[in-house]
Amino acid sequence: MRVLGVDPGLTRCGIGVVEGRPGRAAMVAVGVVRTPHGTDTGERLLYLQTELDEWIDRFQPDAIAVERVFATNNILTAMGTAQASALPMLAAAGRGLPLALHTPTEVKAAVTGSGRADKQQVTTMVQRILGLAEAPRPADAADALALGICHLWRGGADAAREAAAAGTTTQTGASRLQQAAAAERARLKALRAGQP
Secondary structure: OEEEEEEOOOOEEEEEEEEEEOOEEEEEEEEEEEOOOOOOHHHHHHHHHHHHHHHHHHHOOOEEEEEOOOOOOOHHHHHHHHHHHHHHHHHHHHHOOOEEEEOHHHHHHHHHOOOOOOHHHHHHHHHHHHOOOOOOOOHHHHHHHHHHHHHHHHHHHHHHHHHHHHOOOHHHHHHHHHHHHHHHHHHHHHHHOOOO
């Protein structure tokens, strides 16, 4: 399974792609998308969406994992993070990809064994788990990889168990959504071309 992990942020958005299965993971790619602080919020979100779309198109993930947003004391930071969080959610829905939201505590526990681990402990374990020569920097990059690992080890296994128990696969729902999206795109294209 290949997972695109997103540590959402309006100023810095960590993106990491990992591949593997529970207990084994390898890094495919990692990066941080930055937007200038003084730029219009809409422009920043558009830039993040464009970059995210390029990552998804290039690396073709099987699922997207996003850090669940929690309220903080700084309402502007929380709002920017929430706005940035919507982008990978919309991208997953538009492509029919499974989406998972993981809390910071879940991610820390999956990667380090403790939901109370600090950022340095998470970064160190991400480096060890993925067998990287150097720790991923900045923390947003390490966090995105940690989200991918968490989903591989927890979310991916949970989804497979649920699908097996239900006698279905997650692809069934995704296929229906993809078919509906394709039909809507064709309808809109026909409208633009002046056809009924």
